[in-house]
Amino acid sequence: MPTLRQGQFAAHIYTLVALLLTLASPSNFADTAKSATTKYSYSDAHLHIVDFFQEGDPLPDLIRAMDKGGIDHAMISGIPLMKKWHENEPKRPRYYAGDDAGMYWYSATDSYVAEAYRKLPKEQRERLHPFLCGFNPTDKNADKHLRQMLETYPNVWQGIGEVLTRHDDLTALTQDDTPRANNEAMYRVYRVAAEFELPVLLHSNITSKRERNPLYVSEIKDALAAHPDVNFIWAHAGTSATLHRYQDKLDFLLTELEKLLADHDNLYIDLSWTVLEPYLLDKSQDAAAGWVKLVEQYPTRFMIGSDALGSYDKIAASLKEYTPFLSALSKETAQKLARDNFLALLPPKPISDKLANADQDKD
Structure with missing residues (x-):
């Protein structure tokens, strides 16, 4: 059997002692204790109550999942697109990418959300924050749809989105022009958002599948600069699966995020789903230092969400996956990211008050 020489044995002992001292340092104990004991209250800032077939679990199921997962509040929206089950397809697809059949814009999704929301008891409604999304972002009639829905359900809506502009394969399957964050139809939408103080959750990919540069970043730059009175929430920080x-x-x-946040006070970042990995957490599941620094620099400008699609059984687990990143932040910043920043963007007054004031002005 091989044996260690005296010098090798001493070296091994020295290495072991150094390792034990490192693990036993107060900072490591503090980090471990913080990660293990801190319980966060959450707002789910990105949640769809239906999927791409306009189907989803009832909202009482969502409330139960929120109670179970320590989620105080949730943004809720529909999905502005419907997946077509094509005549030539023998099996109904399960997801929008399940086959080559197209997608079409589906405005009834907003009515589904509003009716489901209004059936809930008041104390449950106060925890949910419905956003409008059922419009074609290449259609200059989109603002008319928004106004109609605001007038029909004036005490429901608290934001606009998720607006689906550039979205790689989803855009390729959609039966219409390619939507952009900076087209005239969307500028009309932003004007409605400004009038009613509604935040806009916007999906706009920063690049295409093959371009290794920020190919489309100018589109969101233009929108931010042209509408400084609108608070934009950039879905997934411009990324996608x-x-x-x-x-x-x-x-x-x-x-690119550092530049945009520095230049535009009306930009907020949704860190849901595709941002967690490979950005916020590295391969060892530790928080990435550059992202920790950025969030601490702009502690009120980030939020997290599950991006659920009509099913709520995994939303608590989705938000708790952020724990290693939250634990790397200061306590105050972590709670803002987990819960408070989303709530701070919601309109200060009900839409009905705005509509009443507008009617008085006409008189």
Whole structure:
């Protein structure tokens, strides 16, 4: 049997002692204790109550899932697109990418949300924050739909979105023009948002599947600059699962966010789903230092969400996956990210008050 020489044995002992001292340092104990004991209250800032077939579990199920997961509040919206079950397809697809059949814009999704919301008891409604999304973002009639829904359900709506503009394969399947964050139809939508103080949750990919540069960042820049009175929530920080399948990590993303946040006070970042990995957490599941620094620099400008699609059984687990990142932040910043920042963007007054004032002005 091989044996260690005296010098090798001493070296091994020294290494072991150093390792034990490192693990036993107060800072490591503090970090471990913080991660293990801190319980966060959450707002789910990105949640759809239906899927791409306009089907979803009832809202009482969502309330139960929120209670179970320590989620105080949730944004809720429909999905502005419906997946077509094509005549030539023998099996109904389960997801929008299940086959090559197209997608079409579906405005009734907003009515589904409003009616489901209004059936809840008042104390449950106070925890949910419905957003409008059932319009075609390439249609200059979109603002008319928004106004009609605001007037029909004046005590329901608290935001606009998720608006689906550039979205890789989803856009390719959609039966219409390619939507952009900076087209005239969307500018009309932003004017409604400004009038009623509604935040806009906007999906706008920062690049395409194959371009390793911020190809489309100018589109969101234009929208931010043209509408400084609108608070924009950039869904997934401009990323998507498809982008990551083709490109893995977007090396330019953090730098572009730093520039945009510095230049535009009306930009907020939704860190849901595709941002957690490979950005906020590294391969060892530790918080990425560059992202920790950015969030601490702009502690009121970030939020998290589950991006659930009509099913709520995993929303608590989705939000708790952020624990290693939250634990790397200061206590105050962590709670803002987990819960408070989303709530701070909601309109200060009900839409009905705005509509009443508008009617008085006409008189």
